[in-house]
Amino acid sequence: MSAPLYVKQLLLGPMANYVYLIGDPETRECAVVDAAWDIDTIVETAEADGYRITTNLVTHFHPDHLGGDLMGHQIAGAAELSARVPAKTVIHKAEMPFVHRLTGLSASDVTTVEGGDEVRIGDVPIRLLHTPGHTPGSQCFLVGGTVVSGDTLFIGSCGRVDLPGSNPEDMYHSLHDVLGALPDETLLLPGHAYADRPTSTIGDEKRTNVMLRFPSLKDFLSVMSPLRPS
Numbered sequence: 001m002s003a004p005l006y007v008k009q010l011l012l013g014p015m016a017n018y019v020y021l022i023g024d025p026e027t028r029e030c031a032v033v034d035a036a037w038d039i040d041t042i043v044e045t046a047e048a049d050g051y052r053i054t055t056n057l058v059t060h061f062h063p064d065h066l067g068g069d070l071m072g073h074q075i076a077g078a079a080e081l082s083a084r085v086p087a088k089t090v091i092h093k094a095e096m097p098f099v100h101r102l103t104g105l106s107a108s109d110v111t112t113v114e115g116g117d118e119v120r121i122g123d124v125p126i127r128l129l130h131t132p133g134h135t136p137g138s139q140c141f142l143v144g145g146t147v148v149s150g151d152t153l154f155i156g157s158c159g160r161v162d163l164p165g166s167n168p169e170d171m172y173h174s175l176h177d178v179l180g181a182l183p184d185e186t187l188l189l190p191g192h193a194y195a196d197r198p199t200s201t202i203g204d205e206k207r208t209n210v211m212l213r214f215p216s217l218k219d220f221l222s223v224m225s226p227l228r229p230s
Contacts (some may be wrong), residue, residue, distance in 0.1 A: 005124065005144055006030060009198055010045060010188065012035030013075075014134025015064045016193040017150055022141075023051045031055040031121045032087070032140060033148050034065040034191065041082050055121060056081055058091040059150025059191060060135040061098040064131040066091070068102030079104040090119055092130060094137030115139065131178050133171025134159030140179065146187040147202070153179050153188065155195035158211040161224050168224040172217050180212055 006023035019042060023030025030051040035042055046053050056078050063070040065180050066089075067077010078089040082105065089105060090100040093112040099105060113119070129140040131152040138159070151159035152174055161168040165219025183202025214220040 005146075006049070006051065007146065007189075008045065008100060009108070010042065011193055011198075012041065013064065015147070017064055017083070018189065018191055018193060018198070019033075021046055021049075021051065021053075022057075022121060022124070022126070022143055022148075022165065023146050024124040025050075025156060029054045029118070029122040029123030030128070031057050032081065033057045034059055034150065035081040035087075036065055036067050036075055038065070039084060042081070047171060052060045053085045053087050055123065056087045056089045057119065057126070057141055057148075058089055058095070059140065059148070060138040061091070061095040061102065062151070063102060064105060064190065065150065066099070077103060078109070082109050091127075092128075092137030092139045094132070095135065096137075113139075129178055131174035133161060133167055133174045134163070135165045136170075138174070142182070142186075145183070145185060147179065147182060148189045148191075149179065150191040152191075153205065153209075153211075154190045154192060155188065155197065155200045155205065156196060156209050158209075159191075168221055169217065171224065172214070172220040175212055176214075180206060 003025035008021040010019045012019050020033040021030050035056045063075045067075050088111050091109045117128045119126045127142040131138050131140050134151045161171050182202045186202040188200040
């Protein structure tokens with residue numbers, strides 16, 4: 001019997017970000033999801049557990065997930081990770097207009113993907129789910145019975161739709177048609193520690209998260225659209 005999937009959740013930075021390590025226990029390769037804030041801790045945690053980071057999977061371009069300038073404050077992220085380990089940054093193609101403006105990544109550091117693509121970490125397949133709404137190229141990562149949801153779906157809430165590039169209609173479809181269609185037992189790993197527990201399941205969120213309980217797009221927009229700037 002093969003060893004269970006390696007998954008580690010790290011709480012890093014002043015914005016309560018969850019950073020994840022996901023690895024193949026046979027090959028000892030791992031991906032980091034949304035490397036930001038404390039690159040030393042991320043790399044040293046993987047190394048202490050006997051893993052080497054080969055890939056940086058990025059849910060979306062915001063600096064607290066990718067790194068870069070946030071209101072004059074420079075956040076360590078993908079560029080710093082690439083300087084430490086030979087890890088490619090994987091991001092949805094719709095996010096690319098923002099990447100080079102925010103970070104020091106070169107074109108050779110980045111791999112662009114689309115929804116439905118698959119990335120392999122060792123022999124572990126990770127399916128990329130395009131979930132626009134918070135940003136145009138927001139994506140979630142499905143590995144086995146676990147989904148890493150970034151800022152699309154939180155425990156008890158969802159990502160903001162009042163920021164540049166946000167779209168509440170897209171968010172509704174991402175929540176209901178993409179994430180809501182996953183099996184109820186799917187383990188949910190969110191992008192921030194905004195709840196009283198670090199994980200949930202899709203089934204629990206469908207039962208208790210109001211953002212997954214609107215009966216129609218019209219009802220969702222009646223609540224969420226006023227959040228958009230005029």
